[in-house]
Amino acid sequence: MTVRTIGFAAAALLLDYATAAAGAAAGDGFHRDAVAAPAQVRIEKVLFGHGRGGAPANPVRVGHATTPLRETYWKLTQLAGAPVEAPEHQREPHLILAPDENRASGSGGCNAVGGGFALDGDSLHFSQMMSTMMACPKAMKQERHFLDALAKVAHFRIEGDTLDLLDASDAVLMRFSAVAQH
Known part of the structure; x- marks a missing residue:
């Protein structure tokens, strides 16, 4: 499996795709034609904000809360x-x-x-x-x-x-x- 770091908007799109793929596989009303191919999707890291050169910043690990910079x-x-x-x-x-x-x-x-x-x-x-x-x-x-x-x-x-x-x-x-x- 290839692990990629993606920005927030791409993560939302990827999650929509994963939800549609899971729904199609489960037969819950999604049409298989709506999804190119069911896929296994595992998100390692979702990144919020943009750093230098458009690179995402401020990592938030799934299942591992990140403390806010301010008021800490x-x-x-x-x-x-x-x-x-x-x-x-x-x-x-x-x-x-x-x-x-x-x-x-x-x-x-x-x-x-x-x-x-x-x-x-x-x-x-x-x-x-x-x-x-x-x-x-x-x-x-x-x-x-x-x-x-x-x-x-x-x-x-x-x-x-x-x-x-x-x-x-x-x-x-x-x-x-x-x-x-x-």
Whole structure:
């Protein structure tokens, strides 16, 4: 079986075809003439939106829910390929993208951070990021790397409850995990 990645409109058309084929095979009123040939159809991935060059973006796996980019508490788990842990008595580094406006807020691990972002398909750019100016000796280096990486973000990818922020060459700058809010 050949597995292809298809866009949303093509998936709807393919599902209509699969439904017609199944109906024809089951004899439930569909005419065999309406379907060229019954087919086995298995959809591996349905993609929503369009990324660079018309490529689909923001994967949603069938049977595996994907967390929304906005209004999710994204805890930083990896920075420049290294695991991230909050120093004792410090905030955990995280981001939250507002649901109705292009504002981001969170923490670099010591200071509160906030600013704007632009979102178009899988393109994501942070702008005018600011932070408070508290001194946290154990967290300052990591926080500086966090803020520097935010300035380099060009794209994002979400799979399940994992968010990757990518640079222009699609290298992973940071990885986040969605945290349930109570």
